[in-house]
Amino acid sequence: MTRIFSGVKPTGHLTLGNYLGAVRRWVEADQHKADALFSVVDLHALTVEHEPARVRRLSRQAATLLLAAGLDPERCTLFVQSHVDEHARLSYLLECLATDGEVRRMVQYKEKGTRARAAGESVRLSLLTYPVLMAADILAYGTDEVPVGDDQTQHVELTRDLAVRFNQRYGHTFTVPKATHPKVAARVMDLQEPGSKMGKSHESGAGIIYLLDDADVVRRKIMRAVTDSGQGVEYDRAGSPGVANLLDILSACENGNPEALAGVYQSYGALKKDTAEAVVELLRPVRERHAELAADPAYVDEVLRSGARRARDMARPLVDRAYQAIGLLPAG
Numbered sequence: 001m002t003r004i005f006s007g008v009k010p011t012g013h014l015t016l017g018n019y020l021g022a023v024r025r026w027v028e029a030d031q032h033k034a035d036a037l038f039s040v041v042d043l044h045a046l047t048v049e050h051e052p053a054r055v056r057r058l059s060r061q062a063a064t065l066l067l068a069a070g071l072d073p074e075r076c077t078l079f080v081q082s083h084v085d086e087h088a089r090l091s092y093l094l095e096c097l098a099t100d101g102e103v104r105r106m107v108q109y110k111e112k113g114t115r116a117r118a119a120g121e122s123v124r125l126s127l128l129t130y131p132v133l134m135a136a137d138i139l140a141y142g143t144d145e146v147p148v149g150d151d152q153t154q155h156v157e158l159t160r161d162l163a164v165r166f167n168q169r170y171g172h173t174f175t176v177p178k179a180t181h182p183k184v185a186a187r188v189m190d191l192q193e194p195g196s197k198m199g200k201s202h203e204s205g206a207g208i209i210y211l212l213d214d215a216d217v218v219r220r221k222i223m224r225a226v227t228d229s230g231q232g233v234e235y236d237r238a239g240s241p242g243v244a245n246l247l248d249i250l251s252a253c254e255n256g257n258p259e260a261l262a263g264v265y266q267s268y269g270a271l272k273k274d275t276a277e278a279v280v281e282l283l284r285p286v287r288e289r290h291a292e293l294a295a296d297p298a299y300v301d302e303v304l305r306s307g308a309r310r311a312r313d314m315a316r317p318l319v320d321r322a323y324q325a326i327g328l329l330p331a332g
Contacts, residue, residue, distance in 0.1 A: 001034060003037070004146065006039075007015075007041035009045055010040055010042055010058035013058070014061075016279060016283070019282075023065075026038055031071060031072060036076040038066060040059050042080055042082050043082050044134070045058075048112070061137065073303045074102060075212050078304065080304055081137065085312075086318075087133065089136075091136040094136055096252075096326070097169075098135075112127060113128075128171050131155045134159065140177070141311070144316060149181070151197060160177065167247065174322070175324050184311045188209035189248075195243075206224070207225070215284070227243050228241075253281075
C-alpha cells in the first residue's frame with residue numbers, strides 16, 4: 001500500500017487555505033487509499049521567535065481541528081512530531097548530506113529571512129535548516145507520496161535529492177518520495193492581498209478565514225475581499241487575482257470549475273455572497289465537531305499518544321538502519 005506523510009505547523013490558527021489546500025484531501029481521499037501519517041510538526045514552529053505556551057496551545061488546537069475535519073485515528077496515524085525522536089535523529093544525518101548552497105536556495109528561507117532582517121530581527125539557524133528536518137519527517141517513514149501545496153514542492157524536491165544521495169553513497173535505505181497536489185485551490189490567497197497566500201501567521205487577519213471563525217465573521221471577511229478594477233467576472237489569475245481567488249474558493253467548496261463559474265456571475269457582489277455562504281456551510285460541521293472534541297481533551301491526548309507509538313514503531317527500524325549505513329556504531 002502507498003504510504004503518505006504530511007504535516008501542519010502550529011504557527012497560527014488553521015485557515016481555509018489549510019483546509020482546501022490540504023486537510024480536506026487528507027480526509028476525503030488520502031486516509032482511505034493509503035497508509036497515511038499526519039503530524040502536527042511542532043519542531044518547525046521553533047524556527048522563529050515564539051511563545052512556548054502558544055506553541056503548545058496551537059499544537060493541541062491543530063490536532064483537534066484535524067480530528068474535527070474528519071481524520072479517523074482508526075484509518076490513519078495522527079501524532080505530534082516532537083513525540084517521535086526519530087525526526088530529530090534523522091535530521092542530523094541529513095544535515096551531513098545537504099549542502100549550504102542548496103538549502104540557501106529555498107525560497108521560503110529567502111523570503112522569511114529577508115522579512116526578519118528588514119524588521120531588525122536575527123535569523124535563526126533552524127530557519128535555514130528546517131527543510132532538512134522536513135526531509136527527515138518524510139524519509140523516516142519510507143514515504144511514497146507527500147500531498148503538499150505549491151509552495152512546498154521545492155522542499156519535497158530537496159527531500160528527493162537527499163534520499164537519492166544517501167542511497168548512492170551508503171546503500172539503498174530510503175524510498176524516494178514524490179509530491180502530489182490537489183486539482184483545485186492548491187493555494188488559496190489572502191482576501192486582502194490576493195498576491196500572497198492565505199497564511200496562518202499574517203499580522204492582520206482581515207484577509208484570512210480561520211477554521212474557527214464564526215459565520216458572521218466569515219461573511220464579513222469575504223464581502224470585504226479585494227476584487228479588481230474591472231467590472232466583469234473573469235477567471236484570470238494574473239489580471240484579476242482577487243476575483244480568481246474567490247472563484248477558486250467557491251469552486252473548491254462546491255467541487256466545481258472556476259472557469260465555468262465565472263460565466264455564471266454578472267457582479268462581484270453576487271460572487272462574494274455565494275462564496276461566503278459556501279464557506280460558512282463548508283466549515284459549519286468542522287466548528288461543531290471541534291467544540292465537541294475540545295470538551296474531551298483526554299480523548300485527543302489518547303489519540304496523539306497512540307499515534308506517536310505507531311509512528312515510532314514505523315520510523316525507528318529505518319532510522320536505525322540509516323545510522324548503521326552512514327557509519328555510526330550501533331548502541332549496545
